[in-house]
Amino acid sequence: MDQKKICPRFEKALKILNHSWNTLLIYQLLEGPQRYSTIKNQVGISSRVLTERLKELEIENIVERTVIPSTPVVIEYKLTEKGHALAPVLKAIEQWSSMWVNIEE
Amino acid sequence: MDQKKICPRFEKALKILNHSWNTLLIYQLLEGPQRYSTIKNQVGISSRVLTERLKELEIENIVERTVIPSTPVVIEYKLTEKGHALAPVLKAIEQWSSMWVNIEE
DNA sequence: TTTTTAACTTACATTTCGTAACTTAGTTTA
């Protein structure tokens, strides 16, 4: 009657990618390593949620956090190999949006 | 100082796709037209949110709703051309997940 | 006449999110 045949890996991928902000953060980091404040300003996310999401992406091994002992201390975030491997997904979304999404009101 | 150069079409695409459940619903509908109750059972979403999301996807012209005057009335949902055009996005996620996502705890 | 079915709605509790102010530690500046 009820069969859930959706692949668990795929489901988990969707869970990560669908969590709000995550895709946009990955997209932003595709431009290269960036510090916390840069990401915050570029993406327009609150610090509370940004910290939360970066931690999640770090745990998922999509993002890597590096402390640069300058003064004041700077923290750099960058994509891991796993994170970079998401580029085709973002490209596909970009292509779809340029083809099908129009903005008017 | 603060520059947001992200393309508005792309941003809108992310907004739609990142809205919880939407990607999974589209993935489910890629299998073919389906009625409300089938989607609900397969995806495991609450009826409150399912109704809401289907309405949103309909407004975005990604999903089409058809009333089949059987008894009791059956409602069929299916992807539009714009909706089907999202297949490459889902494929890319599927590929990434099979390559990089592992599930253990 | 009661029950059943599909596709929703509604009420309500829980969770998540956004906003804005605060913290920490070292460093210039007054």
Next chain:
DNA sequence: TAAACTAAGTTACGAAATGTAAGTTAAAAA
């Protein structure tokens, strides 16, 4: 010596989104 500044968070709190479960509607089968 004290006040101010900086980066990267953290905290408190109200607002919005979500899940749960029960209710609704209309027609038809039992």
